[in-house]
Amino acid sequence: MIEALGVRAIRGGVEVLRGITLKAGRGEVLAIIGPTGSGKTTLLRILDLLDPPDGGRVLFDGVDLSEDERARFLARRRMAMVFQKPTIFNLSVEKNVAYGLSMRGVSGPLARHRVRSILREVGLSGYENRRPSSLSGGEAQRVALARALVTEPDLLLLDEATANLDPRTAETIEDLIRKAVRREIAVVMATHDLDQARRLADRVAVLMGGSLVGLGSPVEIFETPGSEEVARFVRRRSGW
Amino acid sequence: MDEITAGLAKAVELILALDPAVVEITARSLAIAITSTTIAAGIAVPIGGLIHFHNFRGKRAVVNLIQTLYSLPTVTVGLVVFLLLSRSGPFGSLGLLFTPAGMVVGQTVLISPIMIGLTIAALSGVGPAVRDSALSLGASRFQAIQTIMGEAKAAMMAAVLLGFGRALSEVGVAMMIGGNIRGHTRVLTTAIALETSRGEIELSMALGIILVSISLLVNLLVNRVQGNWWT
Numbered sequence A: 001m002i003e004a005l006g007v008r009a010i011r012g013g014v015e016v017l018r019g020i021t022l023k024a025g026r027g028e029v030l031a032i033i034g035p036t037g038s039g040k041t042t043l044l045r046i047l048d049l050l051d052p053p054d055g056g057r058v059l060f061d062g063v064d065l066s067e068d069e070r071a072r073f074l075a076r077r078r079m080a081m082v083f084q085k086p087t088i089f090n091l092s093v094e095k096n097v098a099y100g101l102s103m104r105g106v107s108g109p110l111a112r113h114r115v116r117s118i119l120r121e122v123g124l125s126g127y128e129n130r131r132p133s134s135l136s137g138g139e140a141q142r143v144a145l146a147r148a149l150v151t152e153p154d155l156l157l158l159d160e161a162t163a164n165l166d167p168r169t170a171e172t173i174e175d176l177i178r179k180a181v182r183r184e185i186a187v188v189m190a191t192h193d194l195d196q197a198r199r200l201a202d203r204v205a206v207l208m209g210g211s212l213v214g215l216g217s218p219v220e221i222f223e224t225p226g227s228e229e230v231a232r233f234v235r236r237r238s239g240w
Numbered sequence B: 001m002d003e004i005t006a007g008l009a010k011a012v013e014l015i016l017a018l019d020p021a022v023v024e025i026t027a028r029s030l031a032i033a034i035t036s037t038t039i040a041a042g043i044a045v046p047i048g049g050l051i052h053f054h055n056f057r058g059k060r061a062v063v064n065l066i067q068t069l070y071s072l073p074t075v076t077v078g079l080v081v082f083l084l085l086s087r088s089g090p091f092g093s094l095g096l097l098f099t100p101a102g103m104v105v106g107q108t109v110l111i112s113p114i115m116i117g118l119t120i121a122a123l124s125g126v127g128p129a130v131r132d133s134a135l136s137l138g139a140s141r142f143q144a145i146q147t148i149m150g151e152a153k154a155a156m157m158a159a160v161l162l163g164f165g166r167a168l169s170e171v172g173v174a175m176m177i178g179g180n181i182r183g184h185t186r187v188l189t190t191a192i193a194l195e196t197s198r199g200e201i202e203l204s205m206a207l208g209i210i211l212v213s214i215s216l217l218v219n220l221l222v223n224r225v226q227g228n229w230w231t
Helices: A040-047 A069-076 A093-097 A099-103 A108-121 A137-149 A167-182 A194-200 A218-223 A228-238 B002-016 B020-053 B059-069 B074-085 B100-124 B128-136 B141-151 B153-169 B172-178 B188-197 B201-227
Strands: A002-011 A014-024 A029-033 A055-060 A079-082 A155-159 A186-190 A203-208 A211-216
Touching: A002 A040, A014 A029, A014 A040, A014 A055, A014 A186, A014 A203, A014 A211, A029 A040, A029 A194, A040 A155, A040 A186, A079 A137, A079 B128, A093 A099, A093 A108, A093 A137, A099 A108, A099 A137, A108 A137, A137 A167, A155 A167, A167 A186, A167 A194, A186 A194, A194 A218, A203 A218, A203 A228, A211 A218, A211 A228, A218 A228, B002 B201, B020 B059, B020 B100, B020 B141, B020 B153, B020 B188, B020 B201, B059 B100, B074 B100, B074 B172, B100 B153, B100 B172, B128 B141, B141 B153, B153 B201, B172 B188, B188 B201
Parallel strands: A029 A186, A029 A203, A079 A155, A155 A186
Antiparallel strands: A002 A014, A002 A055, A203 A211
16 A cells, blocks of 8 residues: 655754655554654655655555656545644534545535534534634544545544543544554554554554664564664553 | 814714715725725735745745835835826826826735735745645645635735725825826825815815724724634
């Protein structure tokens, strides 16, 4: 599905991603963990084709997207990303959730039906006419997730999507992620929450200082980490 | 003091009685200011958008120049437009000098920079997160620009209203390009200047009250669209 091959990124003269190679396939959740500033968000933005890599390539369904703007646009239409701090457009909740559909020319009763159905799934039935300013942080994040899921993406990218949320809202969002994965979509999620990575991920990638220092199943990463560096990070974070 | 009170009372009477001279001058002022604001908005919003959404060499300098033009004295604009529209000027053959159309040209020149600058500021205020969210939800580049403009519409509306306020209240261009001809190019500001110099305080005050009332209304609208667009 999505594949990074030797991806490098330079920001302000500093190399923040150093040749990252990883992939996520259909029906798989890949969690990217690592300390703050390790390059998780930069990597997600490159995978979402928002920023070009300064080196290496990004492949989507085996197609190299480096050169072709049209291919990038078409690939982006099969993806959706939820950011840590959701930006809800200054429109009603219904129009926010319908945004991706309207960009694809889907409107009218079909769009309305899909919007109502996804709002029910995220527990926001009856919020259709609410304005962004009236939403709590958790509600805004659920609107952002609904807005991403309603487009039925093949690849869902989540950047700390449950950070700063209460446990109940976080659980709702985790359930939605599990449900989405059952539809055979690929999920790449950056998270600080190692327990969440353990609960949701099929594979875990550990980023440190812009380098990929670990990649494996949750059992491999959390119980038999391949290096002292990874072991120190997962144990400190898990409070072992 | 009695003179002012008496003038004020007479002015209110002129307004309430819909004095033909007051109505005619007010209607012409509004028509000219609305026309120039509409044309300026048609120029300023696309140009502001082009400058904001494109990176080019000297962009900062262009924005600085536009901001400098905000405070362009109206008499300077009046002088330049006068020279351009005068019989010996490059656009003299159009016969626009001392006509309402010429005043529209002058006011458009006067208010376009402030409307371009405020459009750029409005779009800059939206922030990159809106663009990122739009693109990541499948918007094309053009659709993302439309979304950003939608998010900035309250601030852009305020820019247009501020332009209208400046067009309505300026006197330099109206006097120099229009010539303050009764029944033809006389507007609120030029009429106030003339009637005051002639000692017609009541009419001056009536027109002044109308001008201030319209300005107040525009300011209220600006505050409304900036702070409370949706409720």
